[in-house]
Amino acid sequence: MNFTLDDALPVLRRTPDVVRVLLWDIPDCWAEATEGPDTWSPFDIVGHLIHGERTDWMVRTEILLTYGETRPFTPFDRFAQFEASRGKTLQELLDTFAGLRAANLIRLESLGLTAEDLERRGRHPELGPCTLGQLLATWVAHDLSHIAQIARVMGRQYTAAVGPWRVYLPMLGTPPP
Amino acid sequence: MNFTLDDALPVLRRTPDVVRVLLWDIPDCWAEATEGPDTWSPFDIVGHLIHGERTDWMVRTEILLTYGETRPFTPFDRFAQFEASRGKTLQELLDTFAGLRAANLIRLESLGLTAEDLERRGRHPELGPCTLGQLLATWVAHDLSHIAQIARVMGRQYTAAVGPWRVYLPMLGTPPP
Numbered sequence: 001m002n003f004t005l006d007d008a009l010p011v012l013r014r015t016p017d018v019v020r021v022l023l024w025d026i027p028d029c030w031a032e033a034t035e036g037p038d039t040w041s042p043f044d045i046v047g048h049l050i051h052g053e054r055t056d057w058m059v060r061t062e063i064l065l066t067y068g069e070t071r072p073f074t075p076f077d078r079f080a081q082f083e084a085s086r087g088k089t090l091q092e093l094l095d096t097f098a099g100l101r102a103a104n105l106i107r108l109e110s111l112g113l114t115a116e117d118l119e120r121r122g123r124h125p126e127l128g129p130c131t132l133g134q135l136l137a138t139w140v141a142h143d144l145s146h147i148a149q150i151a152r153v154m155g156r157q158y159t160a161a162v163g164p165w166r167v168y169l170p171m172l173g174t175p176p177p
Numbered sequence: 178m179n180f181t182l183d184d185a186l187p188v189l190r191r192t193p194d195v196v197r198v199l200l201w202d203i204p205d206c207w208a209e210a211t212e213g214p215d216t217w218s219p220f221d222i223v224g225h226l227i228h229g230e231r232t233d234w235m236v237r238t239e240i241l242l243t244y245g246e247t248r249p250f251t252p253f254d255r256f257a258q259f260e261a262s263r264g265k266t267l268q269e270l271l272d273t274f275a276g277l278r279a280a281n282l283i284r285l286e287s288l289g290l291t292a293e294d295l296e297r298r299g300r301h302p303e304l305g306p307c308t309l310g311q312l313l314a315t316w317v318a319h320d321l322s323h324i325a326q327i328a329r330v331m332g333r334q335y336t337a338a339v340g341p342w343r344v345y346l347p348m349l350g351t352p353p354p
Contacts, residue, residue, distance in 0.1 A: 001206060001210070001334040001335060001338065002338060003335065003338040006204070007204055007206055007207070010202070010203055010204060010207075011203070011207065011331070014198055014199065014203075017198045018195060018198050018199050021191055021194045021195050021198050022191065022195050022324075025187070026187055026188070026191075027183070027184050027187060029178060029184055030184070030187075030188065033178070124341065124342075127341035127342065127344070127345075128341065129341075130340055130341055130342070131340065133338065134338065134339055134340035134341065134342060135342075137335045137338035137339045137340075137342075138335075138339045138340075138342040138345075138346070140332070140335055141332045141335045141336075141338075141339050141342075141346055141348075141349065142346065144328040144329070144331050144332030144348070145328070145329075145332050145346055145347075145348040145349075147199075147324070147325075147328040148324075148325040148326075148328035148329050148332065148348055149325075151321040151322070151324040151325035151328070152321070152322075152325045154188070154321050155317075155318045155321030155322050155325065157178040158178065158180065158314045158315075158317055158318045159318075161178065161179060161180040161310065161311065161314035161318075162311055162314045162315045162318050163307055163308065163311035163314075163315075164301065164304035164305065164306075164307055164311065165301075165304065165307070165311060165312075165314075165315040165318075167304070168304075168315075169315070169318055169319065169322055170322075171318075171321070171322040171325055172318065172322075
């Protein structure tokens with residue numbers, strides 16, 4: 001599927017509500033669940049989404065539109081949420097994410113981007129040259145990937161509890177031999 | 178995590194809203210997207226969830242409580258939605274799913290199940306003996322697995338569009354060599 005803003009915006013707009021409905025007031029055993037050491041809980045993932053709103057998508061869009069390929073994006077900190085989310089409730093994080101996303105989409109729409117603009121080029125600090133369309137498509141795919149991750153982390157808490165049904169649920173992974 | 182109704186019910190209750198927020202009024206290019214031949218679109222997945230409400234979870238719960246291991250569950254038709262959803266809109270399917278789930282959770286709660294009841298045994302036609310707790314845990318994990326699937330199917334539509342970022346998004350699969 002080619003990237004267009006008309007397809008992408010309806011997904012970007014609803015992500016905060018999807019995450020809110022999945023997690024608002026959910027028992028802590030789900031919000032704090034992980035897939036093992038050094039993996040993220042739903043709480044951690046919401047913090048990561050917040051950090052993306054603050055430092056990644058629109059910030060990089062503006063760097064790309066201002067500097068093109070001459071200035072690489074600032075590297076993204078994949079672990080910032082562990083410090084930034086400390087002491088906050090999940091409800092606070094969900095509200096913060098929703099507010100930041102709404103503001104970022106207002107910024108995005110105010111740019112009045114054309115199909116030609118989507119071909120404009122920037123530079124990722126590790127991946128090299130990229131287009132604005134690729135950056136914005138990644139915003140969408142990144143949202144969906146973390147929605148899938150939240151559902152997977154939660155579902156895997158019942159890997160043992162489902163008993164014999166595990167073989168019908170590939171998301172839970174293959175049982176040990 | 179051990180299965181308890183107190184943990185499971187908040188997840189089962191919110192699934193219809195999660196799916197609704199993800200898909201209500203989404204452009205058709207997302208609702209009809211698949212991962213290739215013989216894979217399911219978000220539209221197909223909602224039809225499958227409806228069929229589960231009609232023929233699987235509570236129906237099997239009642240067979241188990243009535244007949245124990247003496248009567249195997251009726252086999253589940255994994256393809257019923259292709260006929261049943263024909264001619265319906267996604268909005269109709271989302272409403273149908275929400276109505277059926279709400280009614281099923283009323284039935285479930287009306288049973289007043291105890292921790293001992295969760296150990297009661299039934300018989301799956303292929304998997305053999307199982308407990309009520311395992312059946313109900315599977316209901317939860319099945320919901321979460323299909324939420325993850327909807328997000329994955331949608332996200333993978335941008336596998337090419339994200340360009341170089343694909344290597345950071347494992348959900349999109351490994352690029353060909």
